[in-house]
Amino acid sequence: MKGLRKTITTAAIGVLAVNSLVMGGFVSGAEIVPGSLQVKEFRYLDKELDRISLEKTGEPDGTRDGHLSLLIDAGEGTEIKSIVLKTADRGGTDTGHGIWTTWKEPSDIGKYLLAVEHDGKTLNKTFKETLGSFKGVNQFDLYASDNNSMKDGEYYYLEITTSAGVIKSDVTPFADADTSYAPVLIREFSWTDLTQDKIGSAAFGEDGSTDGHFKLKLAFAQKTKVLSVILRPTDEDGKAVSAGIWRTNRAGVGWLLGLVQGNKIINTEFNKDVTAPVGNFRGSVxxxxxxxxxxxxxxxxxxxxEVETQFGTVISQPVEFGNKESIHTDSTVFPFKxxxxxxxxxxxxxxxKQVKLDVAPFSxxxxxxxxLRFVSEAFGAKVDWDKKASKVTIAKDGSKIELVINRKQAVVNGAAVQLDAPAITRNNVTLVPVRFVSESLQMKVFFDEGEIFITDAKEQ
Incomplete structure (x- = not known):
């Protein structure tokens, strides 16, 4: 199933920081300013979440945001004053379909916010004159609210203004994720009847018209925050049509989608806070x-x-109202940890399963x-310790990672890799940067209000 993608940061799939490859570009020869930062990778990741508006973060506007990943090497230290996202054709020529930026003058018209996140922290909640100074390898997540140009056939590039000049990245094509990392499965989605009057356009209560009544069965692999649930009319192929939209949160246009669990109404009306989640769920619901x-x-x-969670969004197959044979079911066993x-x-x-750590994660x-050992072994990797050499070796699925304590260099499958922070020990426990170990083992990292989630999910 093709997954569409509030406050999360995701690490790019694969070993971005490890290999430092420029995988997203179709145009070679990005402009590099000598002595300033280098763009190691820039690519479009997905369009799964609605977390910003055209001018501010934390204000869902009813359209899913473009999510892009930027990996840079800032060397000994570089100030990033602004980042601008522009549209282009495959060859890198501007098409003028949209401009998203971290900073604009009050007189600028037609420029939208480009939100930048770094290790779970939003650097610019609205337009900001500078993003700050950075050293070494850094990975950023970029979010741009869709202005109708986040779609197949579009290409994008960045202009990064630093204290040393302007760097232009290669182009990356639009990409709607084929996978979703939300730990939830839509076990069943079906229509039920059109005979009851329980809800109005914005709150529960009779309004004189019969309601569309649907049944939804979900399975959660772990405790999961559901941000919103959306009912969307489509054609038989699942493409949206202009026949209205029903949603649990009042972001953008639409009528209230009422959720009832047993005899309990979960959302009696639209919440005044459009970012408030529907709730936390686990198990079968x-x-x-x-x-x-x-x-x-x-x-x-x-x-x-559509069920939008803190990790991503899952979507059912189209169901035809009135057709008893039309029902979405999914008996998939959760294929990830x-x-x-x-x-x-x-x-x-x-x-x-609850676990007690010997040493807590820290900054x-x-x-x-x-x-390191907890994370690695939880995903089936083998960890060996060479006390004499102060070296840790991790092996999984043909991959081999070697780290020496207090050294900012690792060896991944025989190749030397620079780390942005060294492996260290606390109370005889080895700790490493979460992005490095996760991406080296080809896993995905999410940050959410002090919580860290790591998953080896590949698809749903």
Whole structure:
């Protein structure tokens, strides 16, 4: 199933920081200013979440944001004054379909916000004159609210203004993720009836029209924050049509989608805070969904359900209202493992199993450090310790990683790799930067309000 992608940061899939490859570009010869930072990789990742508006973060606007990844080497230290995202054709020529930027003058018109996150922290909640100074290898997540140019066929590039000049990246094509990392499966989505009057356009209560009634069964691999649930009319192939939209949060246009679990109404009305989540869920959950009929809920119309979580969004196949044979089901066994940790806390979890750590994750030199053996072995890697050489070796699925304590260099599959923070020991526990160990083992990292999630999910 193709997954679409509030406050999360994701590490790019694969070994971005390890290999330092420029995988997203189709144009060679990006402009580099001598002595300043270098763009190691720039690519479009997905369009899964709605977390910003055109001018501010934390304000969902009803459209999913473009999510891009930027990997740089800032050398001994470089100030990044601004980053501008522009559209281009495959050859790198500007197309003028949109400009997103971290800073603009009040008189600038037609420029939208480019939100930048670094290790789980938003650097610019709105337009900001400078993003700060950086050293060594840094990975950023970029978010741009869709202005109708985040779609197939579009290409993008960056102009990064530093204290030394302007660097232009290669172009990267639009990419809608084929995979979702949300630890939730839509076990069943089906229509039920059009006979009850339980909800109005913005709150539960009769409004004189019968409601579209749907059934939704979900399975969560772990405790998961659901940010929103959206009912969207489509054609039989799942492409959106202009027949209205029902949602649990009032971001953008649409009517209230009411969720009922057993006899409990989960969302009695639109929450005044559009960023407030629907709630936290775990295990198997069955919901009744109610959508006031705006005239478009009728036999023959198709619908999909979207479940947006802190990790990403999962979407059902289209279901035809009135057709008893039309039902979405998924009996997939969860094909992945997820571990969760908290900064400065020894409590952790591997899927639903609680674990006590000897040393809690913490920040060191601006990097999040996690226990190497715990993370590696949780995902099936073998860890060996050479006390004489102060060297740790991790092996998994043909990959081999070698680290020496207090040294900012590692060896990954025989190749030397520079680290942005060295491996260190605390109470005889080896800790490493979370991005390095996770990406070296081809896993994905999420940060969410002090929590760290690492998953080896590949697809749903």
């Amino acid at each position: 069955t919901l009744d969904l109610y959508a006031t009929n705006n005239g478009s809920i009728k036999n023959g119309q198709h619908y999909v359900i 997820t571990i969760s940790l908290k900064l400065n806390a020894k409590e952790a979890a591997v899927d639903e 060191f030199e601006g990097r999040t450090m996690v226990p």
